[in-house]
Amino acid sequence: MLIDKLAYRSRLRYISPAVKSFYAFVCMIICIALDCHIINAIVFFTMFSLIVIGGGTKLKTVINIFLLPLSFIILGAAAVCFTAGNTSNDMLLSIGVDGLYLGIGKQSFDVCMHLITRCIAAVSCMYFLTLTTPMLALFSVLRKSIVPDFVVEIMELIYRYIFILYDISNQIYIAQSARLGYASIKTGYKSMGILIANLFARAYRQAEMSYVALESRGYEGEINTIDIEYKSSKAYHIIGVVYIIFIGIIWIHCR
Amino acid sequence: MNIIETKNLCYSYDDGKEALNSVSISFEKGITTAVLGGNGAGKSTLFLTLNGILNPTSGEVFYNGEKVQYKKAYINELRKKIGIVFQNPDDQLFSASVYQDISFGATNLKLPKDEIISRVDEAMKKVGILHLRDKPTHALSFGQKKRVAVAGILVMRPEVIILDEPTAGLDPMGVSELMHLLEKICKEDGVTVILSTHDIDGISNYANYIYVMNDGEVLTHGTPHQVFSDVELLRSNNLRLPRISHLLEILSKEDGAEVDFSASTISAARRELLKLLKNR
Numbered sequence A: 001m002l003i004d005k006l007a008y009r010s011r012l013r014y015i016s017p018a019v020k021s022f023y024a025f026v027c028m029i030i031c032i033a034l035d036c037h038i039i040n041a042i043v044f045f046t047m048f049s050l051i052v053i054g055g056g057t058k059l060k061t062v063i064n065i066f067l068l069p070l071s072f073i074i075l076g077a078a079a080v081c082f083t084a085g086n087t088s089n090d091m092l093l094s095i096g097v098d099g100l101y102l103g104i105g106k107q108s109f110d111v112c113m114h115l116i117t118r119c120i121a122a123v124s125c126m127y128f129l130t131l132t133t134p135m136l137a138l139f140s141v142l143r144k145s146i147v148p149d150f151v152v153e154i155m156e157l158i159y160r161y162i163f164i165l166y167d168i169s170n171q172i173y174i175a176q177s178a179r180l181g182y183a184s185i186k187t188g189y190k191s192m193g194i195l196i197a198n199l200f201a202r203a204y205r206q207a208e209m210s211y212v213a214l215e216s217r218g219y220e221g222e223i224n225t226i227d228i229e230y231k232s233s234k235a236y237h238i239i240g241v242v243y244i245i246f247i248g249i250i251w252i253h254c255r
Numbered sequence B: 001m002n003i004i005e006t007k008n009l010c011y012s013y014d015d016g017k018e019a020l021n022s023v024s025i026s027f028e029k030g031i032t033t034a035v036l037g038g039n040g041a042g043k044s045t046l047f048l049t050l051n052g053i054l055n056p057t058s059g060e061v062f063y064n065g066e067k068v069q070y071k072k073a074y075i076n077e078l079r080k081k082i083g084i085v086f087q088n089p090d091d092q093l094f095s096a097s098v099y100q101d102i103s104f105g106a107t108n109l110k111l112p113k114d115e116i117i118s119r120v121d122e123a124m125k126k127v128g129i130l131h132l133r134d135k136p137t138h139a140l141s142f143g144q145k146k147r148v149a150v151a152g153i154l155v156m157r158p159e160v161i162i163l164d165e166p167t168a169g170l171d172p173m174g175v176s177e178l179m180h181l182l183e184k185i186c187k188e189d190g191v192t193v194i195l196s197t198h199d200i201d202g203i204s205n206y207a208n209y210i211y212v213m214n215d216g217e218v219l220t221h222g223t224p225h226q227v228f229s230d231v232e233l234l235r236s237n238n239l240r241l242p243r244i245s246h247l248l249e250i251l252s253k254e255d256g257a258e259v260d261f262s263a264s265t266i267s268a269a270r271r272e273l274l275k276l277l278k279n280r
């Protein structure tokens, strides 16, 4: 939800979501497919500066958001680093026990580094999309894609009602804690149970009321609305294509 | 002419609670009629029977003199003419996008796209929410949500717009802005406005005609002046006079001043007081 809020404040939010998602995905696929450190670094810095400089999102916030998956990536990649073997020749660091060597292999270290840069670059592409594009805009892209309309419809409704139910659960939680409902672990469990039960009841009532309201506005089984139009400009495509060509040239030189 | 009329309308909820008891009401075309009543008086239930969401246990509803049939096709047509703004805007706003939510009703009328777009723009302009166009629904304040809900009904260009407690939960500025808006819709577009309220003090400012309900029954009805003349009836049913009328009543009964205490708006009370000053 925080990420969605940031997206609404981003300066890049008015750019056509279709354009943004297209190039974000293309860049992500390039990073994964080419697996070249330099290209990974270039893509990462492009995306990062697009978010911070282009979108105007606070640097500190962006760094915090990037640190979130970084710990997973590093932990996951670290596991790949370690190998076991009969010699320590091709190992950077090793401990030998009875002729069996356990350590960080040269080759696996290389694999690990590739994994890390690739992951970070791919994540930065996705962050670029989510930090500059509100959910609503993404829905409009999904509607035009191959995803069936009713799936997008359900996603939209869920997205809307998450906020309503979140508000309700928050209200119940505050009302409970104001009367010491969470003062001890035991009462805490009990209160939480009551909260969940009530939330179900409220969700049911909400669904009933919403249905009544929809019906009175002429709902006949299908949710039809006007799609929001976004400005798409040739300039964005030119920039995107030039960027991809630029990456291509670098890749040829790197090989 | 009466655009909506009910005759001996009764409604009981599943649990046997009789929420409407032989209610006969006439809503005149082109004016603002308010239904005044405390919590549980049956206002919401009444409104839900008017556009066919609830099926009355007995009694009849007439639209433009024609008897309403509680059949799907008929009710669907009726709902195009009668728009309801619900009390809680979160019940009504289903879309996360303000713009898309407003367009919903118009899209259901199967209008051409250009027409829908221009209607949505017009409705947003009318209720003063053009700046909220790109906002997500959940980021709006309560008053803003209420306006979006009103706009979502206006796009359908109904003949009658029913608002269930439109002023509840709004701050004083919000109330006066909303009431101005409704006045404009009623006067300029000739839309019949029906609303429920328990705002005794404000009601005379915006209602041309008042029905007072209590415990599922119509207690009395008339112009604000007529309704607030019968103090005893109101008091015996847990209602009261508007504050300003109460002041005039005290002046009249305790201090022997000759004022008509059914004056229930500031300007009417002012007239009474000026008369009093001149006669001294």
Ligand SMILES: Nc1ncnc2c1ncn2[C@@H]1O[C@H](COP(=O)(O)OP(=O)(O)O)[C@@H](O)[C@H]1O
Residues within 6 Å of the ligand: B013, B014, B015, B017, B018, B019, B037, B038, B039, B040, B041, B042, B043, B044, B045, B046
């Ligand atoms: N869904 C329901 N089920 C059972 N009783 C209801 C329901 N809704 C309202 N009532 C009862 O019907 C009566 C009228 O309610 P309502 O029309 O909501 O009043 P108002 O809108 O004037 O506050 C109340 O006594 C209320 O308790």
Ligand SMILES: [Mg+2]
Residues within 6 Å of the ligand: B043, B044, B045, B087, B164, B165
């Ligand atoms: Mg009500």
